[in-house]
Amino acid sequence: NPNAKVGPQVNYTITGIDSGAGIMSSTTKAINTYGLKKEKWQLQASSTAAMLSSLDKALKYKQPIVITGWTPHWMFQKYPIKFLKDPKNAYGKGEHIQTIIHKGFEKKDPGATKLLKQFHWNDELMSEVMFKIDKGENAEKASKEFIAKHPELVKQWLNGVPEGHGQPVKLVLVSWDSELSSSNVVAQLLRMKGYKPTLSAMEAQPMWTSLSTGSADASTAGWLPTTMAPMYKKYKNNVEIIGTSIDKAKVGLAVPKYMKNVNSIEDLKK
Ligand code: PBE
Known part of the structure; x- marks a missing residue:
């Protein structure tokens, strides 16, 4: 159901990469900046390979998923995914x-x-x-x-x-x-x-x-x-x-394009 709240569908989990990566600390910051902590959102550490294999699987079954994404990287060429807008610049301005x-x-x-x-x-x-x-x-x-x-x-x-x-x-x-x-x-x-x-x-x-x-x-x-x-x-x-x-x-959060109602980090609260 594309209109259902995102959080429960993904267990309030952002699928991340290796815990030492900069994108992991930025994401922890983003979770605080956007008030997602109160909503039980959490960041799960794994590795780039494991994150991309979870993404691959989700896309196969058209399931929702929220990942940590960045460019330059081939993930945006290979997969139909989009960055979420970051109006509060938790990931910086460039x-x-x-x-x-x-x-x-x-x-x-x-x-x-x-x-x-x-x-x-x-x-x-x-x-x-x-x-x-x-x-x-x-x-x-x-x-x-x-x-x-x-x-x-x-x-x-x-x-x-x-x-x-x-x-x-x-x-x-x-x-x-x-x-x-x-x-x-x-x-x-x-x-x-x-x-x-x-x-x-x-x-x-x-x-x-x-x-x-x-x-x-x-x-x-x-x-x-x-x-x-x-x-x-x-x-x-x-x-x-x-x-x-x-x-x-560019560094941020990304989701599959079929998650039409999720376009900004703010939307994770809805
Ligand atoms: N990255 C890609 C790194 C640098 C290379 C965004 C995963 C990071 O520190 O998060």
């Missing part, structure tokens, strides 16, 4: 994906830092790599193919970057599709210039501690100013934002 380094890394390695600063692309380009990874292609292979296909872009990214002479660069790799793509492309670019990048897979919280202690040098996973604000605030004295790889990112 997110960027920023490149973060350990404070002091630029002094230690100005060349690699220059490359990291110059790395800038968009949703469409990132999606080329993301789709391949989603289809099961190895991330390193996908980024090599991307680089071979875009010589002009690569020229801009490498412009004026000095030879690395085997200098190691410790990159953080958080296993979100967006970051699998950007980190692997950046690693490949560094290799082309003679640097020796390593990619350490870790979750969102360790990413910030590693960047702050210097056990990692750089990350392309800074979803800011809102999504990862709590972590940035905590570590901002020891990290530095040096660039923006994606200007337009």
